[in-house]
Amino acid sequence: MNIKRVAARAKVSTATISRTINNSAAVSPDTAKKVWKAIRELGYYPNTQARALVSGRSKIFGLIISDIANPFFPELVKSFDDTAIRHGYDVIVANTDYDSDRMNICARRMIERQVDAVAIMTSEIDEALIDELSRRKLPIVFLDHGHPGPLISNIVVDYGKGIREAVQHLAGLGHRNIGFVSGPLALKSARTRRAAFLRCLKECGIGEHHQIVVEGNHKVDGGERAMQQLLAMQPAPTAVLTSNDLTAIGVLRAIHYAGLRVPDDISVIGFDDIELSQYTQPALTTVRLSREELGRCAFEALYRTLQNGNREGQQIKISTTLVIRDSTSVSEQVSLRKAALTHA
Numbered sequence: 001m002n003i004k005r006v007a008a009r010a011k012v013s014t015a016t017i018s019r020t021i022n023n024s025a026a027v028s029p030d031t032a033k034k035v036w037k038a039i040r041e042l043g044y045y046p047n048t049q050a051r052a053l054v055s056g057r058s059k060i061f062g063l064i065i066s067d068i069a070n071p072f073f074p075e076l077v078k079s080f081d082d083t084a085i086r087h088g089y090d091v092i093v094a095n096t097d098y099d100s101d102r103m104n105i106c107a108r109r110m111i112e113r114q115v116d117a118v119a120i121m122t123s124e125i126d127e128a129l130i131d132e133l134s135r136r137k138l139p140i141v142f143l144d145h146g147h148p149g150p151l152i153s154n155i156v157v158d159y160g161k162g163i164r165e166a167v168q169h170l171a172g173l174g175h176r177n178i179g180f181v182s183g184p185l186a187l188k189s190a191r192t193r194r195a196a197f198l199r200c201l202k203e204c205g206i207g208e209h210h211q212i213v214v215e216g217n218h219k220v221d222g223g224e225r226a227m228q229q230l231l232a233m234q235p236a237p238t239a240v241l242t243s244n245d246l247t248a249i250g251v252l253r254a255i256h257y258a259g260l261r262v263p264d265d266i267s268v269i270g271f272d273d274i275e276l277s278q279y280t281q282p283a284l285t286t287v288r289l290s291r292e293e294l295g296r297c298a299f300e301a302l303y304r305t306l307q308n309g310n311r312e313g314q315q316i317k318i319s320t321t322l323v324i325r326d327s328t329s330v331s332e333q334v335s336l337r338k339a340a341l342t343h344a
Helices: 003-010 014-021 029-042 048-055 072-086 100-112 127-135 159-172 188-203 220-231 245-257 275-279 291-307 332-343
Strands: 060-065 090-095 117-121 140-143 152-157 178-182 211-215 239-242 267-272 285-288 315-318 321-323
Touching: 003 014, 003 029, 014 029, 060 072, 060 100, 060 291, 072 090, 072 117, 072 291, 090 100, 100 117, 100 127, 117 291, 127 140, 140 291, 152 291, 159 178, 159 188, 159 239, 159 267, 159 285, 159 321, 178 188, 178 220, 188 211, 211 220, 220 239, 220 245, 239 245, 245 267, 245 275, 291 315
Parallel strands: 060 090, 060 117, 117 140, 140 152, 152 315, 178 211, 178 239, 239 267, 267 285
Antiparallel strands: 285 321
């Protein structure tokens, strides 16, 4: 099956078939309807490689993420892909596993496939790699990295807002020994969340001797090991805030195996609000970062840059907010003080 047979069935030129497939405004709705009817009847599939040679566009966007096993990222991929489909684009997804060497391999893969643009939703950034992508005139959108410029957009997440709400929530429940399990501190996003946590403790009047931070790895096993370290401290924290929900699930596991209860003995707060977090036992209080908004904004930033005549990038801000469920409660010390006052 070829375009000539489609043109003959629709009784239009092959040029009209091409313009219809490429969604050209020059084709009237009635003609387009007739062309698509002929395409369906004949079972014709356009040759995307040939179209790319003619148009200079592959109609493919690259999406680089950190960890496909973390439910946060598949949810982001779904949003990005859903938006791409609505705009007639395909998506190539690559996974770095938090490894800068793999990041370079992923970027080379995108260049070799001649993608039209790349969304880098990870912190494993190599400046030389950025220079290479820029040299090839590829529109790029980063997550929390650098500043907007020609062909470069940046999505900035307001980690501080959600973390501030989480710390204020715990402080309001009477917790003073609040631990934090960070992500790998080699990652900028992990350092940003850690700094926001320490800053918010000070805002709540919690002194440096109560600043308890342990490094994790953004995964369940890292959360479990980090919580074991926190439980060995004297005094152990009565509440723990984590860098992401997978870490929080590991924290819940360590607390369970220590014979303690959440939230009666220790309150726990995650970060991301992955779908699984509402089904843990108890349901996890967490800071919501919308993957739907993140994926959609990343695609639209690239798409607008491609459509924009001056090809200038932009900065997009995404907020976070606390979602309160069942894994936080009044600290035991506050409960004891209330009981003492009641009996007095």
